[in-house]
Amino acid sequence: MKKPLILIADDEIRLRKLVSDFLLNSSYGVLTAADGKQAYDIFMEDRHKIDLIILDVMMPQMDGWEVLKEIKKISSVPVIMLTAKSEETDQLQGFKLGANDYVTKPFSPSVLVARVENLLKRSGKIGGERLGLGNLSIDLIEHVVYIDNCLIELTPKEFDLLVYFIQNEGIALSRDNVLNAVWNHDYFGDLRTVDTHVKQLRAKLGIHGGYIQTVRGIGYRMRCKDEDIDKS
Structure with a gap:
């Protein structure tokens, strides 16, 4: 390595x-x-x-x-x-x-x-090939996500989005930041693409979808503190 x-x-x-x-x-x-x-x-x-x-x-x-x-x-x-x-x-x-x-x-x-x-x-660069947050566990080699050891089926883009959020836990990320990081800087799609994928990702994460907070006027932030969860 x-x-x-x-x-x-x-x-x-x-x-x-x-x-x-x-x-x-x-x-x-x-x-x-x-x-x-x-x-x-x-x-x-x-x-x-x-x-x-x-x-x-x-x-x-x-x-x-x-x-x-x-x-x-x-x-x-x-x-x-x-x-x-x-x-x-x-x-x-x-x-x-x-x-x-x-x-x-x-x-x-x-x-x-x-x-x-x-x-x-x-960020998963050292100390193993897994990321974790709360009840979520991500295997970066197999490209799979688990919640309480149960496999969750995500599309490749949903997987990349979740990894990006966890790697930037606690940071308010604008939709531009997310679009450039996950879809690459040469992507010319609508910013609503981010909202659509976040909605789909939250749904697949179930009650843990609330880890992805909406930061009004900015974008999103990943946090696992239950008292701070915003599911809007």
């Missing part, structure tokens, strides 16, 4: 080297970028190989927010944002744009590596 490949984008050379060394010592592959434009170009060239991105906010050429926004239009790759700011508004902006985690400078490289490992496990 290939080792996960991490893209590190930060204009501070000492920080890039520090994080790179810790990741390399933890048996990860590493690519580095010195500015936002370089990070975006590297990702576009190797996006099917890159398993996670560590992205600084304040960078020349393109800032981290812009890079994050563009990447999330076409990919569900996990992204950890790095920033010198700790304000709640900055964190909320990152999460709204699709960031999976948020680390404030200065930080412990060991803790950052642990966050990388946690995100890779959640």
Whole structure:
């Protein structure tokens, strides 16, 4: 099995080297970028190989927010944002744009590596070939879904949609995000395609279809907390 490949984008050379060394010592592959434009170009060239991105906010050429926004239009790759700011508004902006985690400078490289490992496990990149959420279990090799060990029949697109939601658990995803990630960025269909497939997927998941929440004015979010379920 290939080792996960991490893209590190930060204009501070000492920080890039520090994080790179810790990741390399933890048996990860590493690519580095010195500015936002370089990070975006590297990702576009190797996006099917890159398993996670560590992205600084304040960078020349393109800032981290812009890079994050563009990447999330076409990919569900996990992204950890790095920033010198700790304000709640900055964190909320990152999460709204699709960031999976948020680390404030200065930080412990060991803790950052642990966050990388946690995100890779959640996305199914390491630690087995299964994803899980609540009573749902997904076998990424056999391409099947179980609820309480009972097989659920899904179409290929419904399967991809469910995997994308679980990989981005807790994040509000716009219909554009979903369409670009699941149907690919060159798909020119109607956004109602997303709603139709979500409706069908919810129906097949039964009472667990409520894990897929409607986020009014935005799109959808996957959560398994029963008290937060919105079945609308």
